[in-house]
Amino acid sequence: NAGVTQTPKFRVLKTGQSMTLLCAQDMNHEYMYWYRQDPGMGLRLIHYSVGEGTTAKGEVPDGYNVSRLKKQNFLLGLESAAPSQTSVYFCASVRGSSYEQYFGPGTRLTVT
């Protein structure tokens, strides 16, 4: 199993540009999560999904959108990037009956 993969690993955007981050998992997990990690602030939940076709807002959802059209994929979109969205983004997945989150390797995004 590849586990949880994230695409791309690095990206530099200009203010106002858009992009989509892809998270994929091959473990047939029901739940998927998107976090951002900033120094001194730990991980903050952006959006999450408890099943295909469902999404919910987390702690810091503004400026982001998500979609879960397929169970194995969870997409995070930035419609108009801002420098405040410079961060490392992590995706995670969870088997519904368990509580362990499996994390991807992260995407480092810089918005100039």
Add this chain to the structure above:
Amino acid sequence: AQSVTQLGSHVSVSEGALVLLRCNYSSSVPPYLFWYVQYPNQGLQLLLKYTSAATLVKGINGFEAEFKKSETSFHLTKPSAHMSDAAEYFCAVRKINNDMRFGAGTRLTVKP
């Protein structure tokens, strides 16, 4: 509301010394609590979890944590630090709607 507070953003111990990383939670219902470890430039890895079974939870790499309801604490300990334990550690709580909240993290340094 459920959240976690990690006391001390940076802890330094000598090799062989006791490791104690502190986490306090606030929760209106019995919580699910976790400790994760992050090595440089990697995603997070689960160390251990509390899901309302035994109050003393043993995890990987010799770590353990004790759930104390009266103190609303879930501190992480290891009797003898090893150089390879140097990393950042995060406490987290899972909310009833499957939302996850992480603490700000504690960076552990191990001195030879």
